[in-house]
Amino acid sequence: xxxxxxxxxxxxxxxxxxxxxxxxxxxxxxxxxxxxxxxxxxxxxxxxxxxxxxxxxxxxxxxxxxxxxxxxxxxxxxxxxxxxxxxxxxxxxxxxxxxxxxxxxxxxxxxxxxxxxxxxxxxxxxxxxxxxxxxxxxxxxxxxxxxxxxxxxxxxxxxxxxxxxxxxxxxxxxxxxxxxxxxxxxxxxxxxxxxxxxxxxxxxxxxxxxxxxxxxxxxxxxxxxxxxxxxxxxxxxxxxxxxxxxxxxxxxxxxxxxxxxxxxxxxxxxxxxxxxxxxxxxxxxxxxxxxxxxxxxxxxxxxxxxxxxxxxxxxxxxxxxxxxxxxxxxxxxxxxx
Ligand code: FAD
Ligand code: EPU
Numbered sequence: 001x002x003x004x005x006x007x008x009x010x011x012x013x014x015x016x017x018x019x020x021x022x023x024x025x026x027x028x029x030x031x032x033x034x035x036x037x038x039x040x041x042x043x044x045x046x047x048x049x050x051x052x053x054x055x056x057x058x059x060x061x062x063x064x065x066x067x068x069x070x071x072x073x074x075x076x077x078x079x080x081x082x083x084x085x086x087x088x089x090x091x092x093x094x095x096x097x098x099x100x101x102x103x104x105x106x107x108x109x110x111x112x113x114x115x116x117x118x119x120x121x122x123x124x125x126x127x128x129x130x131x132x133x134x135x136x137x138x139x140x141x142x143x144x145x146x147x148x149x150x151x152x153x154x155x156x157x158x159x160x161x162x163x164x165x166x167x168x169x170x171x172x173x174x175x176x177x178x179x180x181x182x183x184x185x186x187x188x189x190x191x192x193x194x195x196x197x198x199x200x201x202x203x204x205x206x207x208x209x210x211x212x213x214x215x216x217x218x219x220x221x222x223x224x225x226x227x228x229x230x231x232x233x234x235x236x237x238x239x240x241x242x243x244x245x246x247x248x249x250x251x252x253x254x255x256x257x258x259x260x261x262x263x264x265x266x267x268x269x270x271x272x273x274x275x276x277x278x279x280x281x282x283x284x285x286x287x288x289x290x291x292x293x294x295x296x297x298x299x300x301x302x303x304x305x306x307x308x309x310x311x312x313x314x315x316x317x318x319x320x321x322x323x324x325x326x327x328x329x330x331x332x333x334x335x336x337x
Contacts (some may be wrong), residue, residue, distance in 0.1 A: 002026055003037055013067065014052035015115060017233030020306050022065035027108045031178055037066060038148040046145050047337065050117030054124065054235050056336045058308035068119050073099060084138060085224070086181045089119020101211050106188020107136035109211040112218045115229065115236070119177040123167045124160060124333065125160040129218050134160040136182045142175035151175070163240050163333055190214055196221050215219055227293055233302030234293065236304030238315060239273045239330040252326060273330055274298035280321050290314055312336055
């Protein structure tokens with residue numbers, strides 16, 4: 001049995017805190033309800049919403065909105081060293097991470113406190129603090145929104161990259177991710193090299209950290225840098241960190257000796273978009289109820305009543321300015337609807 005809502009308000013279903021409505025909205029709590037919704041709404045265009053932490057709503061939604069609330073976590077295999085965990089796509093990502101940490105399993109701890117759902121995590125291969133979803137991912141089960149067919153996507157099928165997967169390209173909008181299987185270590189390999197993790201642990205007097213310590217450090221660092229969507233509307237990083245040629249980077253170094261960089265393979269360099277946006281003068285910018293966060297220039301924010309169009313227009317001004325000043329195009333990370 002499906003509960004179908006009409007003109008459903010989305011304000012509380014997106015972390016930007018943008019007012020919009022869905023003409024038809026269905027909360028999907030089981031694979032059976034998913035199949036039923038595909039039958040009931042056959043031939044109609046569908047959009048899928050998880051936690052709404054990576055979408056900008058620029059208009060009301062005419063498509064049928066399927067909100068993923070499929071829960072359930074189970075161990076599907078186990079040996080002396082590994083646990084295979086299959087999680088419903090509607091599980092909250094951070095709760096799932098905490099469940100693995102409470103069991104002492106390693107793999108997801110550096111991805112603590114990322115908002116959203118498990119089912120959305122493969123879409124952009126979420127990443128933070130030296131880890132990416134793909135490092136612990138085994139496979140996912142997805143349902144074709146047109147035919148209702150259930151398909152398993154293996155690791156290689158997903159074509160993961162930096163904030164990339166097949167679901168942002170040839171498979172975009174075609175599949176509902178129903179569950180995701182992870183392989184987690186019973187003897188975790190701790191990753192503390194990235195950013196301030198090591199220093200934070202040292203400050204706390206922890207020299208031999210476990211997964212729970214790494215998670216606490218990541219949470220602590222994230223809370224000091226990123227705005228809490230419950231207080232200021234945002235979607236995390238609005239743009240991807242761009243990859244440019246070594247030659248282009250060397251040229252920029254002449255004018256900007258403080259520019260930061262990360263290795264991105266032979267002849268390529270990744271530069272922090274936050275640095276580019278800050279250096280272009282946008283950090284802390286505010287106009288009406290929309291702006292650029294004062295502590296993290298990569299995060300666009302809604303202080304109250306900004307619309308999705310306000311946010312997109314601001315993003316375009318930033319893109320034009322960064323292109324003009326550094327000859328670097330910034331690609332949006334968030335999904336504009
Ligand atoms: P939604 O915003 O609901 O959806 C995002 C996209 O995925 C949409 O196109 C939607 O249609 C599609 N989608 C959602 N669920 C499914 C499904 N089950 N099947 C098929 N398609 C689906 N991201 C990072 O990678 N690293 C970070 O460190 C990080 N930090 C963040 C910090 C903050 C404060 C915020 C607000 C966001 C941050 N993000 C980060 C971005 C965001 O949390 C991730 O992209 C997350 O995976 C989005 O999950 P969601 O359930 O909210 O997806
Ligand atoms: N920086 C600035 N000014 C700013 C912001 C950043 O100069 O206003 C510089 C910092 O000094 C630092 C560098 O940029 O040297 C990187 O900053 P930070 O460590 O904050 O990370 P980021 O590159 O801005 C990325 C991810 C985040 C992820 C963090 C931690 C992308 C697009 N963003 O941010 O992911 O949490 O690293 O791993 O890759 C997200 O995707 O939504 C997200 C928040």
